[in-house]
Amino acid sequence: MAFLQVKNLAKAYPGSDAPVFENVNFCIEKGEFVCIIGHSGCGKTTILNALAGLETASAGDIAMDGREVAGPGLDRGVVFQSHALMPWLSVIDNVKFGVRSRWPEWTRAQVEEQAARYLAMVGLGQALHKRPSMLSGGMKQRVGIARAFAIQPKMLLLDEPFGALDALTRGTIQDELLRIVQATAQTVFMITHDVDEAILLSDRILLMSNGPRARIAEIVEVTLPRSRTRHDLHHDPRFYRIRNHLVDFLVSRSKDAQPAGQTPPPVVRPGEDESLTPSLAA
Numbered sequence: 589m590a591f592l593q594v595k596n597l598a599k600a601y602p603g604s605d606a607p608v609f610e611n612v613n614f615c616i617e618k619g620e621f622v623c624i625i626g627h628s629g630c631g632k633t634t635i636l637n638a639l640a641g642l643e644t645a646s647a648g649d650i651a652m653d654g655r656e657v658a659g660p661g662l663d664r665g666v667v668f669q670s671h672a673l674m675p676w677l678s679v680i681d682n683v684k685f686g687v688r689s690r691w692p693e694w695t696r697a698q699v700e701e702q703a704a705r706y707l708a709m710v711g712l713g714q715a716l717h718k719r720p721s722m723l724s725g726g727m728k729q730r731v732g733i734a735r736a737f738a739i740q741p742k743m744l745l746l747d748e749p750f751g752a753l754d755a756l757t758r759g760t761i762q763d764e765l766l767r768i769v770q771a772t773a774q775t776v777f778m779i780t781h782d783v784d785e786a787i788l789l790s791d792r793i794l795l796m797s798n799g800p801r802a803r804i805a806e807i808v809e810v811t812l813p814r815s816r817t818r819h820d821l822h823h824d825p826r827f828y829r830i831r832n833h834l835v836d837f838l839v840s841r842s843k844d845a846q847p848a849g850q851t852p853p854p855v856v857r858p859g860e861d862e863s864l865t866p867s868l869a870a
């Protein structure tokens with residue numbers, strides 16, 4: 589059984605004619621980095637919030653590590669697009685808050701050490717005692733990432749964490765995230781609109797069709813070596829084949845309104861094996 593298993597998930601908001609999405613099926617293995625891509629409004633944030641336990645689905649099941657997800661918990665860390673820091677607390681106190689909740693039995697020194705370690709990982713070792721208002725957008729987002737990693741969640745949920753950042757800062761933090769994920773083997777589910785970012789970070793990319801009645805139309809396996817870097821990626825011809833495949837889906841195929849069936853979505857490896865294979869997702 590996969591580490592995370594999502595079965596026949598659907599969400600209909602009261603008053604709307606059709607569900608936003610239905611029959612959403614996918615799984616994530618431990619240590620896997622999975623991105624989800626789809627046009628605005630197809631329900632990506634709703635799915636992420638359901639995984640976080642912040643939203644209840646209208647139908648379907650979510651199980652993580654063999655247990656049903658029935659509410660929020662410290663076994664999942666969430667990073668939102670808006671960093672959601674507590675403005676009255678210093679950088680390190682923002683991170684310590686989560687660490688203390690996760691391990692209430694820890695001494696002050698242990699909590700301090702854990703928070704400082706993860707802030708150093710995201711390059712904020714010199715900013716521990718600053719208030720969020722004194723930080724740039726990129727630095728605030730780094731605090732959010734450190735806070736989520738510091739509780740060593742079983743699964744990290746990232747909702748467009750770099751969406752509001754300029755391209756240069758975004759690239760730097762992507763590199764940091766890649767390095768930390770490679771070092772910690774963290775399991776990650778991430779929403780992004782940036783296809784390059786998805787290819788850089790993911791083992792697999794879930795492609796969602798447009799809503800209403802959105803579904804996971806296809807799963808793309810990124811077969812590039814896991815030791816990939818932002819610099820090397822652009823020299824690999826396979827990167828462009830995957831990129832073209834994703835852009836083609838978003839531009840042309842995502843609006844194909846096929847009814848959501850019970851059959852698992854096809855898995856494709858652009859450039860490696862163009863044929864559609866039966867899903868490895870179920």
Ligand SMILES: Nc1ncnc2c1ncn2[C@@H]1O[C@H](COP(=O)(O)OP(=O)(O)OP(=O)(O)O)[C@@H](O)[C@H]1O
Nearest residue numbers: 601602608626627628629630631632633634635799
């Ligand atoms: N509380 C709510 N009540 C009613 N409809 C809602 C509610 N929250 C979200 N929706 C609708 O559900 C749909 C999916 O929203 P969601 O934010 O999950 O999409 P998304 O794919 O994450 O979009 P984006 O890429 O723009 O963030 C949208 O049409 C939205 O208007």
